[in-house]
Amino acid sequence: MDKWIKEASAFIERKTTKNAIDIGASFPHATKQGKYDKESPQWWTAGFWPGILWNVYHATNEYAFKNLAIQLEHKMDYLLNNPNKVDHDIGFMWTLTSLARYQITADETAKNTALLAANMLLARFNSAGHFFKAWNNWHGTNDNSGIVIIDSMMNMGLLFWASEETGDPRFMVAAKAHCDMVLKHFIRNDGSVHQMVRFNSLTGELIEKLGGQGYSKNSSWSRGCSWAIFGFAIAYHYTKEERYLSSAMKVTNHFALHLQHDPIPLWDFRIPSHTDGTKYDYRDSSASAIAACGTLLISQYAPLEEKRFYLAFGRDLLKRLYEHAATIEDDQNQALIIHGTSHWPEKKNLDTGLIYGDYFFTQGIYALNGINNNFWLGDSWNVL
Template structure:
């Protein structure tokens, strides 16, 4: 892995030049993203023709299903997944982002096509990933088009997700059929609450909102350590509602801080504050941000190692996806917090460094935008590869930075 590291001081200086010339830079960045995405669109049918398998560890229930979205590269080959995979909604979301920035009908057409392939998931109650799958695709599409059918899909999906809520434990179950856990809840699940909050906003039905708040409150109570780092997996007893164990699945160790998990928490509680205006969520987001950005192992280029406590730092894999999620979250958090100026500078620095040192060359890597992400280092799965969700949150962060500069609403 070759990464051109930019020192934090230089990165922050770069932020100012980036901000001052942001429109021109963004035009170039999105023009490059368009070129890369056209490469991806050409590669997808080729991968289908050659029988590209679903992602490593095939998503339960996806065997034999149509492969609809790109997820990563495996030995330089494009890996596609079925709609059941938790990552299936990110590529449609990227297409919507390209449409949002360019206004070009061709991107709207492609976004509609790939979004439609996710619709069957609206009744899939076997997963907590409804927000990732449906809200990143249909939710983004609805924000831009106000398509009535998209609204119906969002509401139906929220109803489906709600069936996974346990009143005793106060949380939404993450994974089914796991021998290591009985009722696992992962920090990633905070991201799926946006679907529930949106459903209440669309329908006026407060039941979705109440489930989201319960999950956020219970997660805040049980997932976080005194330093505001987060466990990855918390297992519950559904009879008593008590925690039975706290572990990790994708980080270095049970007591370590998996970097993307920290980013999920930051993004999740910032988003919760957006919908509720409850200050405890804002404070939680600020404390998570402080943990992440002030940690002794926070790299000089602001792109985290896959785990803040990985023993081989600085010779550990980076996770560009964690950086992209963090940057997008910090842009939003900058709107709400007294530390907003500092948060925006950090987000700008992350975007500068991702753009300069982590992007794919045009025409390479089957059309992915960012390199050097890490899915699950302990499983030796998707290590130092492109990942679709890194690209999604990178584009989202870029769009948020543009809106902030133009003093426009983010939502």
């Protein structure tokens, strides 16, 4: 094992130990001057800090991490009785809390909570359009009932797991239908990805494709590519449908082509090349961390002659993050990695630490260290 992987693991454990005291039972999202802000338990990122804690507990067996993760999970319990307060990111939120707890501790209560979350997610399925609606129907005067975003691919794992756990095919059927819809309407021939698509929620017909968090409707939002890479790799893991693996590989190849030798990808691979006084060239470390985890999973299933490329690319993404984004020399910065971009179109959280970047960096490093538990898959994995 390379020295940098061991060093990165030790760095994660050291900083998480400090953050367990400083952040505690709060729900961090993005850093401001090196300190994480706090969101409510219903914000879509609520599961990532508990997910980090479960990863570090799994690696160290230090009960303080486990106890804090459970405390955070229970702060989210009220949402399971309030479906109007949650959206499709039920998958993100409870995969990394209740499902993680069940996988590590075999606690039946945690399993039942994860299944309840999966049922709440299943209820969001639109049978006319074969999609899971991203958000609740109305936000002010905006009708969101037909909005779907590429991020949704990461929520399908909870449904695949629920079908495997219970034997109930409804979860699998709906998740596969959604994945096939994404293949049809989100993935371009060159491997780039649309971030947002609007459908008629009554007929299921396509209305328009939107830019969302990307620069434009024709651009290539790098984190959206990462969600597709990992999401389709997860879909292949559960279904063994070749079209999902092929799509994950195609988007990875697009990502690699546009990353080239940059240590951290641009937040959008198709930002304008001209200068008009606007700063476009922000980086997004979270896109690399997510893509690394997805690419490492692809390496488990890719044809023999391609395995080495995907494994090497995933390792290289993580090494670049460790060398160019990790806060190794800054003990006061609560983020594990910096240079993340949350939402450039709304000018939110630019060049900062993001809790989901930290989570996927942790998962990826631990995977290389052979001590990771991939909560998205419902079972342990090891890329070595």
